[in-house]
Amino acid sequence: MSECVIELNQIVKSYGAVKAVDGISFKVYRGEVFGIIGANGAGKSTTLEIMMGLRQPDSGDVRVLDMDITDEADEIKQRIGIQLQQTSLYDRIKVKEALELFRSYYDKKRDLKEIIDTIGLEPYLNKYVKNLSGGWKQRTSLALALINDPEIIFLDEPTTGLDPQARRELWACINNYRMEGKTIILSTHYMEEVQRHCDRMAIIKKGKLVSCDRPSRLIDSLDHAGTMEDVYLHYAVEY
Numbered sequence: 001m002s003e004c005v006i007e008l009n010q011i012v013k014s015y016g017a018v019k020a021v022d023g024i025s026f027k028v029y030r031g032e033v034f035g036i037i038g039a040n041g042a043g044k045s046t047t048l049e050i051m052m053g054l055r056q057p058d059s060g061d062v063r064v065l066d067m068d069i070t071d072e073a074d075e076i077k078q079r080i081g082i083q084l085q086q087t088s089l090y091d092r093i094k095v096k097e098a099l100e101l102f103r104s105y106y107d108k109k110r111d112l113k114e115i116i117d118t119i120g121l122e123p124y125l126n127k128y129v130k131n132l133s134g135g136w137k138q139r140t141s142l143a144l145a146l147i148n149d150p151e152i153i154f155l156d157e158p159t160t161g162l163d164p165q166a167r168r169e170l171w172a173c174i175n176n177y178r179m180e181g182k183t184i185i186l187s188t189h190y191m192e193e194v195q196r197h198c199d200r201m202a203i204i205k206k207g208k209l210v211s212c213d214r215p216s217r218l219i220d221s222l223d224h225a226g227t228m229e230d231v232y233l234h235y236a237v238e239y
């Protein structure tokens, strides 16, 4: 078994009366592409944000790269990469400026030219982020998540709203980094992406983990399930 790089143990997080995460535990291993799926409001983003160190859980333990997420937050942030859901934060600056700004945040830096070439950003460097299409915005934010050559890359719905070609191209970029042995953790609403690209996945329903396994094993475990969409409808949806 490869090394465990993330361990969540009984995580709970409420926003006022809303229990967004309700006792979630799972492990992620080095080199995995790990998907998190669930209906709108199930608690995927909150779970991701807790793993990224952006939110404190009310209770439970989170270990990332064998460090405590609260005590060793600074060291962890140097070794992970984060791509949030589409944000207007960087709309007013150019792609090149965003890359340079992010680069200044980190001690360890990956070669910028190599990232730009791999992701194909060269023609867009002098464009304002706000003027890019959705696909190029997402590629820019993937580039930003890679700037410190992270061991773990977190992607919150990286392909939402993209057309099929842009989704395919973004996955080609993500798979490049998977081949280097990076651990990739993402949330998505696209079940065919999970089936095709994820080694394992967690299904969250109303803040609870209802299943965590390989897509093929989840499909095989259900009578009459042929696709991940059948698995999603069985586990994640409330009728």
Ligand SMILES: Nc1ncnc2c1ncn2[C@@H]1O[C@H](COP(=O)(O)OP(=O)(O)OP(=O)(O)O)[C@@H](O)[C@H]1O
Residues within 6 Å of the ligand: 015, 018, 019, 020, 038, 039, 040, 041, 042, 043, 044, 045, 046, 047
């Ligand atoms: N900052 C916040 N303040 C109050 N409630 C919040 C906040 N963030 C999330 N919630 C609520 O917590 C619950 C879980 O939200 P979360 O964004 O984690 O779900 P999600 O599975 O990522 O949803 P989606 O697929 O729509 O992005 C939802 O009921 C949401 O309305």
